[in-house]
Amino acid sequence: MNMPLLPQKNISLQKLNSFGIAAHASAFLRIESEQQLIQISRDQQLARMPRLILGGGSNLVLSDKLDVLVLQMAMMGKHIVEENEDFVYVCAAAGEPWHEFVLWTLQQGLGGLENLSLIPGTAGAAPIQNIGAYGVEMQDYFHHLTAFDFLSGDIVTMDKQDCRFAYRDSIFKHDYRDRMVILNVVFALPKIWQPRLNYGDVAQLLIAKGITAPGPKDVSDAIIAIRRSKLPDPAEIGNAGSFFKNPIVSAELRDSLHAQYPAMVSYAQTDGGYKLAAGWLIEQSGWKGKALGNAGVYQKQALVLVNLGGATGAEVRRLAQQIQADVFDKFGVELEIEPVFV
Known part of the structure; x- marks a missing residue:
């Protein structure tokens, strides 16, 4: 039998949003399993509360007081699902930090996500924003995701067409906002990899380093260096x-x-x-x-x-x-x- 879920009250979100705004949530739950979401949907009081799904808090500007139930997605894990002649399919749970997941794919010898290095946030939030950088968007390598639907109480699988990706946009910012909770995301990474260097200063930096035939990690290292030279660390600013x-x-x-x-x-x-x-x-x-x-x-x-x-x-x-x-x-x-x- 599941223990009842008891949200924490009046919780500070200052360290849970990258803008560092001193916001407070009237109710807060840390989500580490699908079963917790099912319990919330079946709890009459919790199910009626307005919700805010929180990943890494890197794409939010919060009000000072949030009279909502904040669900912080903290489901962890990453693994290779399967492979075929052309692709290796890799899965990241919603709470996995995005940049750490990208580095993990590189450690497996897999290219594709390197242009998205050092983007803050979590893997579960990446499809919501259809994150992109240096000529690559997440949708370029997206295969499918699994999500929990608060309306039906079902766990569903959604492909690229279902997600309606557009420039920094998806259905999760509109029809499914705070209704669908992404549980994990699967990417199809190509076995035959080609660098994508036609955006920004990446190619110039690699040439300056004397790298004429870069691998995925070379591209990632260059992008990390460029981003760190231009963008502030949320931990500092x-x-x-x-x-x-x-x-x-x-x-x-x-x-x-x-x-x-x-x-x-x-x-x-x-x-x-x-x-x-x-x-x-x-x-x-x-x-x-x-x-x-x-x-x-x-x-x-x-x-x-x-x-x-x-x-x-x-x-x-x-x-x-x-x-x-x-x-x-x-x-x-x-x-x-x-x-x-x-």
Whole structure:
């Protein structure tokens, strides 16, 4: 017989969100098994409470007081599921730290996820955001995931089509938000690996190191070095990583802006549009290294907003909205926020 689940009350979440906001949850449970989720769904009082599913807390901006049941996903484990002629299938439980999982795949001699090195958060949160970096998105190697559905009480398997992945987006940010809880994720990693070096400074750094035929770990090491040189460590400066999506604009707007700003970087998209660098737009709007109250823009990378000490969720929102307004006034480009405000 299962013991009743007794949530902890008024729990501080300051160390459980990478922005370091001093938020408190009215109720909190650490989830280490599927059975706990089943129990919650069958408990009339717990099932009625509004929920917040918490992974690594790296893509959230929290309010000071959360009158919700916070479920921290702490299910651990990673293993090779199977392999065939073309792929090795690897599985990570929801609570596995993403970067440690990537390093583990490299230790197994498997390439594919190296461009996603050093992204904060957990494996279970990766599909929600469809995390991406340096020309690679999680969906490129995603095979399927297992999730618990609070509505039906069932454990379900979802493939790529079911997840409706898009640029930094998935169904879990919309229809299934706080309804579906991801339990584990399976990736298909290719046995014939090719490096993807056509984005950012990766190729240049490898050449500078004299590496002309890089392996997956070489690419990972280069990306880790680049990210550490540009991005703050959340353990030292509270932040949620890249705060705005790189906007995709029409070819007409891109050409008009490029005529005015020849140094503007843009990347052609398959649909005829162009992706612009949000950090460059923010920097050109005068925000790099600036602050509003206790929330500021990181001095080394304008795409990152930081907690300068004691920042509230409201202060972060106010700063983000002012940046959005100034970028739109200068460039006519709308910036979309990546983290979720709760």
